[in-house]
Amino acid sequence: AAGVIQSPRHLIKEKRETATLKCYPIPRHDTVYWYQQGPGQDPQFLISFYEKMQSDKGSIPDRFSAQQFSDYHSELNMSSLELGDSALYFCASSLKRRYEQYFGPGTRLTVT
Amino acid sequence: AQKITQTQPGMFVQEKEAVTLDCTYDTSDQSYGLFWYKQPSSGEMIFLIYQGSYDEQNATEGRYSLNFQKARKSANLVISASQLGDSAMYFCAMKESGGGADGLTFGKGTHLIIQP
Numbered sequence: 001a002a003g004v005i006q007s008p009r010h011l012i013k014e015k016r017e018t019a020t021l022k023c024y025p026i027p028r029h030d031t032v033y034w035y036q037q038g039p040g041q042d043p044q045f046l047i048s049f050y051e052k053m054q055s056d057k058g059s060i061p062d063r064f065s066a067q068q069f070s071d072y073h074s075e076l077n078m079s080s081l082e083l084g085d086s087a088l089y090f091c092a093s094s095l096k097r098r099y100e101q102y103f104g105p106g107t108r109l110t111v112t
Numbered sequence: 113a114q115k116i117t118q119t120q121p122g123m124f125v126q127e128k129e130a131v132t133l134d135c136t137y138d139t140s141d142q143s144y145g146l147f148w149y150k151q152p153s154s155g156e157m158i159f160l161i162y163q164g165s166y167d168e169q170n171a172t173e174g175r176y177s178l179n180f181q182k183a184r185k186s187a188n189l190v191i192s193a194s195q196l197g198d199s200a201m202y203f204c205a206m207k208e209s210g211g212g213a214d215g216l217t218f219g220k221g222t223h224l225i226i227q228p
Contacts, residue, residue, distance in 0.1 A: 031214070033214060042218035043218050045216060045217070048214040050214075088155055090157055092157075099164065100145075100159065101207075101216060103149070103156070106155050106156060106157070108155065
């Protein structure tokens with residue numbers, strides 16, 4: 001079965017640089033979620049999109065923005081990167097009417 | 113207050129034994145969902161099992177079952193006949209329906225190690 005695809009899988013950036021993470025949801029899933037998991041931490045919800053509109057917002061820093069495109073893929077844009085942004089970033093997808101969220105493999109971002 | 117509490121930071125279990133991972137939750141919503149995810153050392157987050165608040169029967173998926181006790185607000189994961197490949201971090205999570213909240217709230221996790 002098709003799963004959530006995330007790219008890149010690994011990314012190394014320097015402080016103050018920008019990064020763009022991409023997410024391709026499971027086919028026919030209409031809702032995309034972004035989570036951030038710091039080292040040794042549980043995942044924290046950042047933001048979600050349903051039918052290309054922002055649906056809910058969690059603890060996403062103002063330096064981050066995201067959008068969902070017409071083909072339902074989503075991008076998380078991160079600017080002015082800080083050392084504390086080093087984390088595993090997950091994208092998950094679901095059908096809006098269902099609770100189950102399926103996670104992608106994650107993008108490991110390292111900020112040096 | 114913590115919405116999801118996992119009281120076992122780490123557990124060691126002998127291979128082939130059954131394992132119970134504890135999870136208690138706190139919500140005032142009537143409709144909510146409870147989840148368990150497995151995170152191996154490679155990092156991916158693997159969906160294991162889901163229980164809806166209105167489901168009267170405990171959810172089961174292969175060797176995984178969820179012991180749902182609504183009055184006690186607990187949603188323990190039971191793994192039968194544990195295997196070495198079950199060694200991983202396990203997260204309990206909840207999705208509430210109130211306020212249009214979309215994101216899952218996770219517990220701090222339990223690090224399970226299966227010993228041969």
